[in-house]
Amino acid sequence: MFEAILLGMGAGLISSFLTGPVFFAMIKTSIEKGFKAGFSLAIGVIISDVLLIGLVLYGSQFLVYQESFDKYVGIVGGLFLFAVGIYYLYSKVSINYEDNTLIKVSKRGYLLKGFLMCILTPSTLMFWIIVSGIISAKLNSLDEKLFCFFIAMATQLTIDGLKSYYSSKLRYRIKEDALKKLNKIAGVIIIAFAFWLMYKTYHQFY
Template sequence: MFEAILLGMGAGLISSFLTGPVFFAMIKTSIERGFKAGFSLAIGVIISDIVLIGLVLFGSQFLKYQDSFDKYVGIIGGIFLFAVGIYYLLSRVSINYDTDPLSKINKRGYLLKGFLMCILTPSTLMFWIIVSGIISVKLDKLDEKLFCFFIAMATQLTIDGFKSYYSSKLRHRIKEDTLSKLNKVAGVIIILFASWLIYKTYHQYY
C-alpha cells in the first residue's frame, strides 16, 4: 500500500505540471479572475482526469495483456513526454493584469473550460495510459490500483489549489518572466520523468 501512495503522489505531481495549456491557464485565470475561477478550472481538470482514467482502466479489460505492451508504452510514451518537455522549455507565457479579479465569475463556465481543455489535450490521455501501465506492473490488486489513482487525484487537486490560491494572492508579484522560468522547470521535470521511463524500459526489455 505504501508503494501505491508513492506512485500516486508521483503521478499527481507530474500530472499537475503535464498539461501545459491547462497548467498555465489555471495560473493565468487565477491572476486575472481570482481564486474561485482558477480553482473551478482545477476541478474541471480533475473531473476530466477521472473520466480519462476510467476509460483507460475500462478499456484495458478488453485487451489481452502482453509484456510487449509495457515495452511499447514505456518507449513511445517516454519519447512523447520528452517532446512535451522540450515544448515547455521553448514556449512563452502572457498575462493580462488589467482585469478585475473581484468581479462576478461563472464558476460552471470555468469548470467546463478546465474539463474541455484537459480532455482535448492528447498528452493527458497518453500520460494516464503510461501511468496505468506502470501501475499494472507495480501493483497487482484492483483496490491498490484504485487507491493509487485516488492519491494521484488528491495530490493533483491539492497542488492545483495551492497554485490557484497563491496566484490570486500574489497576482501583481507574479511576472511573465517568472512564469516563463516556471515553464522551464516544468519542462525539466517532464524530461527527467521521460528519460527515467525510457531508461527503465530499455534496461528491462533489452
C-alpha cells in the first residue's frame, strides 16, 4: 500500500505540471479572473482525468498482459515525456495583468473549459496510459490500483488548488519571467523523469 501511495503522489505531481497549455491556463486564469475561476478550471481538469483513467482501466481488461508491455511502456513513455520536457523548455508565456478579479465569473463555464482543454489534449490520454502500465506492473490488486489513482487525483487537485490560490493572491508579484523559469524547471524535472524511466527499463530488460 505504501508503494501505491508513492506512485500515486508521483503521478499526481507530474500530471499537475504535465498538461501543457492547461497548466499555464490555470495560472493565467487565476491571475486574471481570481481563485474561483482558476479552481473551477482545475476541477474540470480533474473530472476529465477521472474519465480518462476510467477508460484506460476499463480498456486494459481486454488486453492479455505480457511482460514485454513493460518494456514498450518504459521506452515509449520515456520518449513521450522527453518530448514534453523539451516543449516546456522552449514554450513562451504571456499574461494580462489588468484587474478583472472583481468581475463575476461563470464557475461552470471555467469548469467546462478545463474539462475540454484536458480531454481534447492527446498527451493527457497518453500520459494516463503510460501511468496505468507502470502501475499495473508494480501493483497487483485492483483495490491497490484504484487507491493509487485516488491518491494521484487528490495530489493533483491539491497542487492545482495551491497554484490557483497563490496565483490569485500574488498576481502582481508573479511576472512572466518567473513563469518562464518555472516552465524550464518543469521541463528539466520531466526530462529527468523520462531518463530515469528509460534507464530503469533498460536495466530491467537488457
